[in-house]
Amino acid sequence: MGINYTTVGELKEGSYVVIDGEPCRVVEVSKAKTGKHGSAKANIVAVSIFTGAKKTLMAPVDNTVEVPIIEKHIGQVISEPRDKVQIMDLDTYETFEIDLPTEEEVRSKLRKDAEVEYWEVMGRKKIVRVK
Template sequence: MSDNEEFDNAAQTGEGQGTTYSVLVSALRKNGHVVIDGRPCRLLQVSTTTEGRDLVGEDLFTDQEIEASLPSDATVDVPTVSRKDYELVNVEVDEGMLNLHDIYGTPRDDIPVPNGDLGDQIKSDFADGKQLVVTILSAMDESRPISVREAAKAEF
């Protein structure tokens, strides 16, 4: 399963909604989302115990694992998670930022070039003159690129 498919399992569009909503701990499922220690996480593991549920989550933006043990009848926050595609207009290598436009031409230049393989692919493909689409994952006023692909002919 690719990273995109994992995020698709529980991703929700967040336009016009708050940054979180409340649910019972008993309703949480693996690959869903939850806020643990104030951080938006994807649930890697949910186990039932005599006291409630043990949760293991992965922070959506730092990839760190965070654990929590909660009673099943407790209420927790779930982040509103969205994914949106943007056309890559420019890579500001000196500043380490991506210049993006959505399908309406609205600019976005607050996304840093990611570290690792994804960032290397974005820089390399852009330098090769490819027209690219970057998918941005957003939750709780944070965002990060999660994938890049070559744009279809009439996509943007």
């Protein structure tokens, strides 16, 4: 499935974490000092890689959390992008379809024969940039 584990206390801005089964990039970390009756707590704010939805996680810093393994690949667009983009992986020559990216700066550069970087995370694929 592509998952590692770390503690909440090791998460930093820019790192990745799985919240509610969704792989997310951490955008904000705040930690509260230990109280009289417990351990330090961390408040993690993250944004989903696939949907852009904001997620929060409040947990003790010594709790274990899942971290998604991100596989980065290079592919080539082999059809005119419409609602889906057909990609051929330049290493394996496997072809597959990916949803059109939601980010306008990536979407606007997609053309037939363009090289793209795509990520495979937890069995899902996403185009992150056009080369």
